[in-house]
Amino acid sequence: MSEPAIPAASNLGTAPAVEAAGIRKRFGSTRALRGVDLSLQPGRCLGLVGRNGAGKSTLVSILSGIYAPDAGEVRLDGQPAPSLGDIAAWRGRIATVFQHSMVVPGLTVAENVFLGRQPRRWGLWGGGVVDWGAMREQTRKVMADWGFDVNADTACGNLTVEQRQVVEITRALAAGTRCLLLDEPTAALERGAAQRLFERVRQLQAQGVAILYISHHLEEVFEICTDVAVLRDGELVLTAPLAEVTKDDLVTAMVGQNFSAERSVADAAGPGQPAGAAAAGPEPAGPEPAPAAGARPALVVEGVTFASPGVFLGNVSLTVHGGERVGVTGLRGSGATTLARIVAGAVTPDAGQVRLCFPARGDQVLRPGDRAGALRAGIGYIPEDRQADGFVPLLGAAENIAMTITDRIARFGVVGPRRREARAAPLARRLSLVSAGLDQPVRELSGGNQQKVTVARALASDPALIVAITPTRGVDVASKELLLSELDRVTRQTGATLLLASDELDDLAICDRVVVLVRGEIFTEFTEPPFDREALIAATEGLGVT
């Protein structure tokens, strides 16, 4: 195999690294892309944003040579793109770092960098044996050239998520690629690692690498991109240098005119009442005040201690009053989500106890790690990772929603599908669940609707305490606001207490109080909504107590 020529940054000239013209792609009756024109110059970083379903993934797949477009042309470095099957040729020109790690955990860094194109010696008729020395040497050289620092001999399974990403970028650069597609690269990174990633992106860009940066987070786009392109319903509705647009322009472009008008109406109606609430139900969340401070404590966490690789909680105590909505936030590994999981009975702490005092049910100490007991005690739970813990994909929506209340709706242990649907239907309606019927397997629903099922499952048991972990992760803007407004409404109307662990500031906006954890300890508390974005971020980093 011949080593692809590495074009020097200086003599790339003005040919765009990537140029897409009139790209169309259709899946069945869905028109995923309807004539997209995109151009990316060397040394620029183009942010590609859009809501779920706008066509981002399809575009990424076409630009990475995974799908062929139905119409239109992709040009790389001014030349027509290689044919679809010639993966090696694609990888030499453009490389994608996907959201999910594509390294082989059992192999070393050097092996992963040269996966499928290992340097060889004693070459005979295209054969030969792997030249381990050269492979390590070249890996070290590429790492050194680009200022990366990962040991070439470590097994990738022992690396952090951040380091694996570096390995993937190194793989692309070692193949001669000077054009990178980063698909949601910060999704699995904690903030420090994300900052280091931004540094790397800037550095790559400075050396003439073209970068297409796909993200859900507009702040990130503003932080590192030079240009931005907005996809909506398969069309590019906005392309501009970033300096010329504001965040509001982007949001408007992403969601369309209608939505932004509604948003301003909702904003005028008052904070904590997101748009989309009007569509969720006729009753407004109303000006009922949150229960006064000094109400009885509903949840008392005492001296909870927990240690595992990556997460640590040191003697954390927290009291939440009845009807209060408390946010818990912190960096990945700060213990914020672990604390919530312990309260929900999903994780057993090493020490400490969780006490509940609901008026209707009396005082009780939760048996640690007893999820079924916690449910009986009145705790509804929205787990962090819906794919892993949120639903059973092959079962219907109604069955998933009613899973927490089978005890209650069963007669002599028998659960009729009709009774199940009767209980699930009102919740599905309130959350505007879109399905072909409540018996449709949840696997076939979209991500946002799957999350609605997960939330409905938690609410079905009429919980006195709702433990929600990142309840809006990975859902589109409209679903996100719908879910948050429903949590807001339910807690206001039923007086349920809410413990919400999230690192998304939009989620925390529905809380009355936000507790910030740093390295497994409570660092500070924000008691006055609306919470200041900058101050919260600083606090999670362990800075600036006020």
Place this chain on the structure above:
Amino acid sequence: MSDTKNNLTALAVDVESALARKRSRSATAISWIREAALVPVLAVLLIVGAILNPHFLTVSNIVTGIGQQSSALGVVVVGESLILLIGGMDLSLESTFGLAPMIAAWLIVPVAAFGDGLLLNPYLGIGILLVVGAAVGLVNGLLIVKGRLNGFIVTLAMTIVLAGIQEGIVKGQAPFNLPTAFGYLGAADLGAVPVSLIVAAVIFVLTGLFLRYHQLGRAIYAVGGNREAAHAAGIKVNQVRIGVYVAGSMLAAIGGLMEAGRVSSVTPTQGYGEGIIFPVFAAAVIGGVSLQGGRGNMVGAASGVILLGVVQNILELENVSNYWVDAINGGVILFALILARVIGGEASAE
């Protein structure tokens, strides 16, 4: 403005659900086809059988030749299907199928008939048989669920241990002269219909209804479909899993009792020595019970059993040389799997 927005949202939701309904109607049709995937195979086999042999389509052949022969296997298939549904697997059911009736028979029959001379009451013997089944299932369940050992290896080792005990306690002999009460389930008839067939059918129907309508039955699908989600929803996942291992082994023991009654003795090779686990898995998987858990039902499992029974019966009626039975049997199973895959699509026969 707000009204317009609401109307638009409502319209969008309506359109999306209409599209989704349309998709789902075709999906429902497909799932119906999947359930019926074996019907054409069965029809072809019935026609072939009828052409080859005039006795094939007689009531006595269908009821006794196919029905009674398949009953014992069918009950074990129910047990294995339950275990597959929770995402487990149990190879040792074939040994439980032999060991449980062996211990019971050994305690019941006199020394002259290779018993141990205890001359236990036959009803008590049946009780012991169930206890042995439950105990094996409990040990398997505890080792796999609480001990977090790999189910394949645990039950493989258990298979050999149990088969060794089965042979060891009788020193390779086959207890015979089983009391009528002990053999009733496998040997007796109600009118023209064998009791074993009725009991097997009842077990299939009850298990099917249990899986469909009982909260524990639904919990089995939830645990097999996504263990973590079931746990987060408050289902006692470990108890369900252990319980299913126990139930599966008890069903295997009942199947063994039927087999012992049918041949009116317990041979040291019953179960493991006959390698019944292969047809058990084959029937379940041909019937659409997924090896990955969470998918399958009793209608499918029953049709898998019937299909294997029909093939077996045709081979017997045609006096196919014993040396060739296995090859033909295996070939038919392979063919049925491929056909189920072709008709049922991606998800079937996993």
